[in-house]
Amino acid sequence: MLAFMSPHLAVGASPAADPNSPCPIARALEIVGERWSLLILREAFMGQRRFNDFERRLGIARNILSARLKHLVERGVLSREPSREDARQIEYRLTPMGKALFPVLVSMAQWGTQWAPCEETALELRNADTGAPLTALRAFDADGSELTPRNLRLHWREPG
Amino acid sequence: MLAFMSPHLAVGASPAADPNSPCPIARALEIVGERWSLLILREAFMGQRRFNDFERRLGIARNILSARLKHLVERGVLSREPSREDARQIEYRLTPMGKALFPVLVSMAQWGTQWAPCEETALELRNADTGAPLTALRAFDADGSELTPRNLRLHWREPG
Numbered sequence: 001m002l003a004f005m006s007p008h009l010a011v012g013a014s015p016a017a018d019p020n021s022p023c024p025i026a027r028a029l030e031i032v033g034e035r036w037s038l039l040i041l042r043e044a045f046m047g048q049r050r051f052n053d054f055e056r057r058l059g060i061a062r063n064i065l066s067a068r069l070k071h072l073v074e075r076g077v078l079s080r081e082p083s084r085e086d087a088r089q090i091e092y093r094l095t096p097m098g099k100a101l102f103p104v105l106v107s108m109a110q111w112g113t114q115w116a117p118c119e120e121t122a123l124e125l126r127n128a129d130t131g132a133p134l135t136a137l138r139a140f141d142a143d144g145s146e147l148t149p150r151n152l153r154l155h156w157r158e159p160g
Numbered sequence: 161m162l163a164f165m166s167p168h169l170a171v172g173a174s175p176a177a178d179p180n181s182p183c184p185i186a187r188a189l190e191i192v193g194e195r196w197s198l199l200i201l202r203e204a205f206m207g208q209r210r211f212n213d214f215e216r217r218l219g220i221a222r223n224i225l226s227a228r229l230k231h232l233v234e235r236g237v238l239s240r241e242p243s244r245e246d247a248r249q250i251e252y253r254l255t256p257m258g259k260a261l262f263p264v265l266v267s268m269a270q271w272g273t274q275w276a277p278c279e280e281t282a283l284e285l286r287n288a289d290t291g292a293p294l295t296a297l298r299a300f301d302a303d304g305s306e307l308t309p310r311n312l313r314l315h316w317r318e319p320g
Contacts, residue, residue, distance in 0.1 A: 022282030024272025033195045099309045103297045107263035112184025122182035128313035132301035141292035149259045153288035
């Protein structure tokens, strides 16, 4: 109980990715922190739904893809259901929990584009209606003020 | 060359985290995709700078912490320099590249809080000046329109 009440002890006693961590980042990592998971989700956001398409587009080993999809389904990020067009086909679809990951993917894509530039950044994020490119991901507080690294404070809530 | 020009082939031929991937998400994962890395960065955002403090607060094995810090320094996310107060102490500080990761941490924390709730979410993100809690991370395009999973399109730019 003491370990649970003290964030430091609790985090300290836990592996990096812990579903019971008091840190929501650690809990998120337990669900989607494996590297392939975010790339599988990228493909799901791009409209892919089938095992063979994930496999072909990612070049991922079938046993690893199978394990990752199983974990994402168990955790509620993807649903697994027969295709509406062909009931013999299984489809993996983003659930609302999965769709809610889009800021995670967007923030990773933006940071990678800016800070790990490549001769050709082939992934583009755009407004589907107008084609305008995504330019900013901005954080706001309950008063509507914008939060930046300058005025954002991360802290542990004291127990009690 | 064909492999480089074709995002599918290039991604397919690569491991999940590839510094030369055409996908900026894969490039970001190569730098910060290891699970401990984001928790080390969380501590850096909370003001921690010293090896022993990272070790104590994270409960991470010294050899793993050492390897992760080395990687983050090599990739430019953290700087490694003598303390200004005590030159015998080494400090790890967020570089501008590291500070730019705050939307990644914020989006993970928000998603974990909402979708992997815990009896006690001990990590809080607030406006340092007013104490108002962070409530939203919003994406905008070049025209100032907000992007959501409904109107955000991820796609591969065709070569040429």
